[in-house]
Amino acid sequence: METGEYIILTDFCKVHHLMTEFMLELHDNGLIEITVLENEYYIPTRELSKTEKIIRLYSELGINLEGIAVITQLLERIQRMQEEITALKNKLRVYG
Amino acid sequence: MEFIDYYKILGLSKEASQADIKKAYRKLARKYHPDVNPNDKDAEANFKKINEANEVLGDIEKRKKYDQYGKDWQHAEEFQKTRQDRGSRGAGSYNDTDFGGHDFSDFFESMFGGGAREYGSGRKIKFRGQDFNAELHLNLRDAYKTHKQTFTINGKNIRITIPAGIENGQTIKIPGHGGPGQNGGPNGDLFISFSIENNTLFKRDGNNLYRDIALDLYTAILGGEITIDTFDGKAKLKIKPETQTGTTVKLRGKGFPIYKKEGEFGDLFIAFSIVMPTQLSQKEQELFKELALLRTQKTN
Numbered sequence: 001m002e003t004g005e006y007i008i009l010t011d012f013c014k015v016h017h018l019m020t021e022f023m024l025e026l027h028d029n030g031l032i033e034i035t036v037l038e039n040e041y042y043i044p045t046r047e048l049s050k051t052e053k054i055i056r057l058y059s060e061l062g063i064n065l066e067g068i069a070v071i072t073q074l075l076e077r078i079q080r081m082q083e084e085i086t087a088l089k090n091k092l093r094v095y096g
Numbered sequence: 097m098e099f100i101d102y103y104k105i106l107g108l109s110k111e112a113s114q115a116d117i118k119k120a121y122r123k124l125a126r127k128y129h130p131d132v133n134p135n136d137k138d139a140e141a142n143f144k145k146i147n148e149a150n151e152v153l154g155d156i157e158k159r160k161k162y163d164q165y166g167k168d169w170q171h172a173e174e175f176q177k178t179r180q181d182r183g184s185r186g187a188g189s190y191n192d193t194d195f196g197g198h199d200f201s202d203f204f205e206s207m208f209g210g211g212a213r214e215y216g217s218g219r220k221i222k223f224r225g226q227d228f229n230a231e232l233h234l235n236l237r238d239a240y241k242t243h244k245q246t247f248t249i250n251g252k253n254i255r256i257t258i259p260a261g262i263e264n265g266q267t268i269k270i271p272g273h274g275g276p277g278q279n280g281g282p283n284g285d286l287f288i289s290f291s292i293e294n295n296t297l298f299k300r301d302g303n304n305l306y307r308d309i310a311l312d313l314y315t316a317i318l319g320g321e322i323t324i325d326t327f328d329g330k331a332k333l334k335i336k337p338e339t340q341t342g343t344t345v346k347l348r349g350k351g352f353p354i355y356k357k358e359g360e361f362g363d364l365f366i367a368f369s370i371v372m373p374t375q376l377s378q379k380e381q382e383l384f385k386e387l388a389l390l391r392t393q394k395t396n
Contacts, residue, residue, distance in 0.1 A: 015280075049271070049285065053131050061126050071132060079134075086265035087302070093264075094299045094306060 007048065009034060009041035016055060026054060029065050031072065100203045102149035102162065110163065114156070121150040135229060135267075135287070148200045158208060165207075225284035226275035234258070236294045240327060240353060249273070249286065256288070261303065261355035264292040298327055303362025305351045311339065311368045326350045326364055333366065341370045 013020050020041070027034040032051045035042045043051055050072075057063045057071060103110055106120040124146045126132070133139035152158045230249055242260040246253055254273055262268075267289040274284025299306040309324055319337035323330050331347060344367045351362030376384065 015282075049269075052282070056131055057129075061129055061132075062122060063126070075132065075134070086263070090264050091301050093294070094301045 005045050006035065006037070006042035007045060009043055012043055012051075016052075018055065026051075026065065029069060031065065031069060098203065100148075100201060102152050105145050105149040106153065108153075112153075114154070117150065117153045121146060121154065125150075130227065135289075137229075144200075148204050151200070152204070152208070162207070225277040225282065227284040228274045228286045230286065230288050231291055232258075232288050233291045233293065234262070236292055236296050236298070236300065239290070239292050250275075254286070258290075259356050260353035261357075262290050262292070263302075263355070264290065266290050266355075296327070297325075298364075300352055303352050303354050305362065305364045306367065307364065308367050308369055310371045311335065312371055313373055316340075316368065316370045324366060327352070335368075339368055339370070341368060343368050 009020060009023055012018075013023060023032070023034065023043075024041075026032045031054055033044055033047045035044060054068055054072065057068050058065075063071065103112065106112075106117060106124065108116055108120050112120070125143070128139045128143040128146060130136075130140055130143060133143075152162050228249060230247075232245070232247065239258075239262050240260060242257065244255055244257050246255045248254070252273075254270065256268075256270060267287050270286040270288065272283045273286035277283050294300060297307055305327055307324075309322075311322070315322065315335050316339045317337065319339070320335050322333050322335060324333050326347065327350070331350065333345065333347075344365050347364040347366065349361045350364035354360040354362060373380070
């Protein structure tokens with residue numbers, strides 16, 4: 001299924017039992033990245049974890065696309081803030 | 097082993113309908129799902145509990161069995177049988193305390209057996225394996241150089257390369273080294289967070305290092321050259337005459353390696369504190385008095 005930097009979208013959909021249209025809808029909503037190479041759709045491997053997380057939010061929690069967009073944005077914000085807290089804690093150790 | 101009140105976990109009464117159970121489970125799953133609570137062990141533990149509760153109450157047969165025997169489950173014959181039949185937890189299970197695994201409680205396994213994970217609808221759902229979280233302790237010297245380290249997680253030896261310059265509290269992801277996927281789902285990921293202990297005389301702020309150096313009065317006043325310890329060796333440092341306490345000099349490129357930028361380093365900042373001489377001889381005292389006098393005359 002994996003071909004270096006990209007994964008063929010149809011292969012990905014097959015493994016996850018998803019319709020290609022659904023994935024394209026996620027892409028149209030700006031939630032995932034899909035690349036077209038020689039008339040074939042691909043998902044970048046580096047996006048795999050994020051893409052699978054979005055699918056889990058949709059299938060396991062029944063969250064709609066708008067909700068997923070909000071959650072993703074907030075999680076990214078939390079992540080940035082956590083990194084900032086860690087950096088500040090490390091800075092405090094310099095003066096501790 | 098204690099009785100687990102699955103109704104209480106889902107916040108429901110025994111009269112709850114299957115629709116109520118589904119609704120309550122979905123609501124709590126949204127609250128505690130690991131994807132929306134990254135690195136939150138409490139949420140992970142709660143998610144595990146509600147999953148188990150849903151596994152039992154969401155399945156009509158299992159719910160009937162649970163309701164029928166309730167707190168007397170230990171005395172029920174068929175439970176004795178399932179207990180005998182129960183196999184080991186298998187190589188795939190892992191320590192809950194460390195990784196908050198997906199496996200069910202002993203209570204669940206006693207009641208329904210170890211292999212009872214099936215879904216009422218008959219539809220086989222693919223599950224991505226659990227993400228594992230581990231903490232790796234390093235000292236600052238270890239973090240200074242790119243090195244390989246082997247450690248054991250869930251009975252498997254994993255060898256990773258730790259790039260120089262890793263930060264305290266930083267987390268790295270090792271894809272596919274988490275829990276095994278179920279029904280053909282992909283493996284989870286392994287997240288390793290680093291706890292870096294600093295037992296050196298240097299203080300670290302990002303890529304920069306800081307160190308206080310004691311300077312004798314005469315070198316501070318007259319200037320000179322001293323040899324100092326940098327993090328990975330020694331360096332000669334010129335001291336300007338009349339250097340004051342608190343003066344800081346920067347040694348470019350003598351700091352900490354920059355993460356994943358081979359050959360690039362932060363800076364080392366040296367702060368001086370002047371050490372006054374003690375136990376002066378009579379001659380020294382006389383000379384200092386003379387110096388003091390000269391200074392007074394100069395300022396007047």
